[in-house]
Amino acid sequence: MEQFLGGLEILAQWQNFLVIPLGLAIGIVVGAIPGLTSDLGLILCIPLTYSMDPTMAILMLLAIYCGGTYGGSITAILINTPGTSANAATLFDGYPMTVKGKAFKALQMALYASTVGGLISALALLFLAPPIAKITLLFGPAEYFALAVFGLSVIAGVSNNSIFKGLIGACIGLFMATVGTDVISGTARFIFGQRKLMAGIDLIIALIGLFAISEILMKSQYNPKTDHKTISASAITKDKITKDEYRRCRKPIAIGSLIGVIIGATPGTGGGLAAFIAYNQTKQLSKHPETFGHGEIEGVAASESANNGACGATMIPMLTLGVPGDGSTAILMGAFMFHGMVPGPTLFSEQGNVLYAIMLGLIVVNVFMYILGSGFTRFYAHITRIPYEILAPIVLTFCIAGSYSTNNRVYDIYIILIFGIVSYFLRRMDFQLVPILLGMVLGPLAEKNFRRAMVVSGGSAEIFFTRPISCAFILIAVGSVLLFAWRNYKARSKAKQA
Numbered sequence: 001m002e003q004f005l006g007g008l009e010i011l012a013q014w015q016n017f018l019v020i021p022l023g024l025a026i027g028i029v030v031g032a033i034p035g036l037t038s039d040l041g042l043i044l045c046i047p048l049t050y051s052m053d054p055t056m057a058i059l060m061l062l063a064i065y066c067g068g069t070y071g072g073s074i075t076a077i078l079i080n081t082p083g084t085s086a087n088a089a090t091l092f093d094g095y096p097m098t099v100k101g102k103a104f105k106a107l108q109m110a111l112y113a114s115t116v117g118g119l120i121s122a123l124a125l126l127f128l129a130p131p132i133a134k135i136t137l138l139f140g141p142a143e144y145f146a147l148a149v150f151g152l153s154v155i156a157g158v159s160n161n162s163i164f165k166g167l168i169g170a171c172i173g174l175f176m177a178t179v180g181t182d183v184i185s186g187t188a189r190f191i192f193g194q195r196k197l198m199a200g201i202d203l204i205i206a207l208i209g210l211f212a213i214s215e216i217l218m219k220s221q222y223n224p225k226t227d228h229k230t231i232s233a234s235a236i237t238k239d240k241i242t243k244d245e246y247r248r249c250r251k252p253i254a255i256g257s258l259i260g261v262i263i264g265a266t267p268g269t270g271g272g273l274a275a276f277i278a279y280n281q282t283k284q285l286s287k288h289p290e291t292f293g294h295g296e297i298e299g300v301a302a303s304e305s306a307n308n309g310a311c312g313a314t315m316i317p318m319l320t321l322g323v324p325g326d327g328s329t330a331i332l333m334g335a336f337m338f339h340g341m342v343p344g345p346t347l348f349s350e351q352g353n354v355l356y357a358i359m360l361g362l363i364v365v366n367v368f369m370y371i372l373g374s375g376f377t378r379f380y381a382h383i384t385r386i387p388y389e390i391l392a393p394i395v396l397t398f399c400i401a402g403s404y405s406t407n408n409r410v411y412d413i414y415i416i417l418i419f420g421i422v423s424y425f426l427r428r429m430d431f432q433l434v435p436i437l438l439g440m441v442l443g444p445l446a447e448k449n450f451r452r453a454m455v456v457s458g459g460s461a462e463i464f465f466t467r468p469i470s471c472a473f474i475l476i477a478v479g480s481v482l483l484f485a486w487r488n489y490k491a492r493s494k495a496k497q498a
Helices: 002-011 016-032 038-049 054-079 085-099 103-136 141-158 163-177 203-218 233-238 243-248 250-264 271-285 297-313 315-321 327-338 352-385 388-407 411-428 434-457 468-497
Strands: none
Touching (some): 002 352, 016 038, 016 054, 038 054, 038 327, 054 085, 054 103, 054 297, 085 103, 085 271, 085 297, 085 434, 103 243, 103 250, 103 315, 141 163, 141 468, 163 434, 203 388, 203 411, 243 250, 243 297, 250 297, 271 297, 271 434, 271 468, 315 327
16 A cells, blocks of 8 residues: 555656656557557657656656557547557448548547547556466466467458458468468478568558558549538538447447457557457457447457557566567667666565556556547548548558658668558459458467477467466357357348348
8 A cells, every 4th residue: 555655646747747758658659550569659759758757758668558559549540540459450341431431430439439448558667467377377378379269260251251362362361471481490481482581471561461452452443423421520520429329339348448458468469469469359248249340449449458458468467577568568678778777576575665656557558548539539530521632642652661661661661662562453253351360360370379389288279278378269260150159140141041
C-alpha cells in the first residue's frame, strides 16, 4: 500500500499530464500511416526521453505504444489498409462499414472498444501481474505450437464458405513465412539468389502490398464521372452508435479484452494474434455469424478490444520475468534499462513507487486516448468525402514512403508492388487475403516451436497431447473448425429448402 500511494504521488506531477497527450498524438499519427508502426515511433522517440525523469519518459513511450495500436484502426476502417499488423482483423468489418457509409460509427466503436480493452489490460497489469506471469511460465514449445494451430483454425471462419481456397491462401502465407534464414539451422531458404531476402519478408511490408496496393488495383476501373459519391458532412456525424449496438457489443468487447490479456501476457505473441482469435470466437458464439465480414459492428468491437487489451498485458512478463511480450515491449525494456530500471523479479522491491506510478499511468493513458479520439474521430471520418481520384495517389504515396522507411530499402518498394499485383489476381479469383496474412503471422511461431518440441520429445508427436495446455488448445481448434463446418452445413441445407 505504501508503494501504491507513493506511485499515486509521483503520477500526480503535472508534467506527466503533458507528455501523455503528446505521446498519444505521436502514436496515433504513426500508427495510422501504413508502414510506420508503433515500434518505429518508439525507436524514434526514445532519444526525446533522455533528459526526462524515468516516470515521465516511460509514460510518454507507453502513450505512443497504445496510441499506435489504436491509430492503426483508422486506416484499416477508412482505406482497407491496417496501419499496424495488430489491426488486420479490423479490416473484416471496419472497411465494409465504410463502404456502407458507416465510417463514423465504425471509428467510434474502434475507439470505445480500444479504450475498454486498454483499461481492462491496465487493471490486469496492476492487480494480476504475478499470477498471470506464473501461468505463462508453463508454456513450452508444445504449448506455443498448439497456440499457433489454434490461431490457424481462424481460417475456417474467414474463408467465405470456401475452406479449400482458405487453405490454399494459408499455404501461400506459410510459404512466405519460410523465406529467408532458417532460425533453427541458420541456412538460407527460398531466396532465389537474392541476398536481400536473407532477412525474410517483413510483415508490415506484406500488409501494405496485400491490402493497400491490391485495393488500389481493384479500383483501377474507377470512373469519377459515374462512380463518385458525395457524402454530406451532416450525414457522417449523425450516424452514431445506438444504445442497442452498445448493448450488443458488450459481449464481444468482454471476449476480446479477456483474450487480449491472455494472449498478450504470453511472450512472443502480441495483439495481432489476439485480435484474430477474439474475432473468430465472437463470430462462433454469435447468433448471427452470417453478418460478420459484411459490416458487423460486433466484429470491430472484438478485434479492437483484443489488440488494445494485449498492450498492458504484454508488459506483464517483461516487468515480472524480464521477458518482453512482443517487439514493442522489447523496445520499452531497453528504455526501462536506460533509465536505471532493470525489469525482473527484483524491480518491484527496488523501485516499487516508480513502477506503480507507471502502471497507474497506463490507466490515465487510456482515458486520455478516449478524450483525444473523441475529439478527432469526426475529422477522420471526413476522409471518406475525399474523391477517390485524389485519395488513391495520396494513399499510394504514403504506402511507398512507409514501406521504404521500415528498413530504409528501395527493395521493399518492389516487394509491396509484387505482393499487390499477386493479391490483386487472387482477389479477382475470389480468394480471401486474410488466410495469407494468418499464415505469415503464425507460420514462424508454429514452425519454430514444432521443431523445438520434436527435439525435446525425441521425434514423438505425443508431446502435443500429453501436456494439458497444448492438448486443450488443439482440441479447441478442432472443435472450432467442426462448429464452423456444422453451421455451414445447416446454412446450405436451409438454402436448398428455401
